[in-house]
């Protein structure tokens with residue numbers, strides 16, 4: 418099944434953490450990196466996060482620059498790319514910022530195990546796509562997104578979703594900004610958590626670029642597979 422071009426953009430500390438041990442959002446990027454992230458958002462057809470990120474950060478995932486929003490409108494697009502949440506049990510709060518802030522489409526990916534009343538509530542606010550029995554079937558869901566016209570998908574984490582996407586061979590490129598912080602903590606999320614690899618199925622990448630930005634470094638990777 419055809420799927421979109423998929424890339425992950427993330428910011429992590431020098432020790433690979435993407436937030437604190439309390440799973441509190443940390444400002445890792447500086448202004449230049451946030452502008453770069455905004456450009457990536459504006460150039461995508463959709464931006465996707467896991468339900469863990471919605472619960473922890475309550476992000477809006479909107480394009481912030483007025484100029485970039487204007488350019489999207491002039492190109493006949495919605496002001497914001499579609500915002501997608503991977504949420505097997507339909508736990509997304511109906512008052513989440515994703516629903517309150519910005520124009521544009523919202524899509525919730527749920528599984529067959531999601532309570533029907535919660536799905537009905539979310540359907541008032543978003544398109545709902547059902548795949549998988551207990552958990553969202555990510556490969557099938559990516560195919561459905563492509564059928565819904567999404568050709569370029571930006572994934573913004575978090576750690577568990579990043580593992581789900583990468584381990585299923587669904588990620589083409591990864592952009593990580595590594596900031597000048599050490600967060601530490603064995604329970605603080607790293608860029609990729611989940612089940613993890615054994616030696617024979619470690620995922621390989623090719624370095625595309627490395628660029629110093631303010632006090633950190635932006636690494637661009639192409640995922641080449643197992």
Ligand SMILES: NC(=O)C1=CN([C@@H]2O[C@H](COP(=O)(O)OP(=O)(O)OC[C@H]3O[C@@H](n4cnc5c(N)ncnc54)[C@H](OP(=O)(O)O)[C@@H]3O)[C@@H](O)[C@H]2O)C=CC1
Nearest residue numbers: 427428436440467468469470505553574575576577578581
């Ligand atoms: N610095 C940065 O760039 C960023 C940092 N973060 C941080 O990351 C943390 C959140 O990460 P995390 O807690 O791992 O949550 P995630 O955002 O990765 O969401 C994970 C959840 O997604 C759902 N899911 C559904 N289907 C799948 C599947 N097939 N594979 C994987 N996940 C699936 C699961 O919940 P269910 O079973 O209920 O569906 C799972 O628990 C926060 O602390 C946040 O601040 C987040 C984004 C960016």
Ligand SMILES: Nc1nc(O)c(N)c(N[C@@H]2O[C@H](COP(=O)(O)O)[C@@H](O)[C@H]2O)n1
Nearest residue numbers: 428443444445446474476477478479573
């Ligand atoms: N690129 C980047 N740098 C950081 O330092 C960050 N903390 C994040 N976090 C991501 O941004 C989301 C918030 O988006 P909104 O401002 O609400 O639109 C957050 O959920 C992370 O995905 N990213």
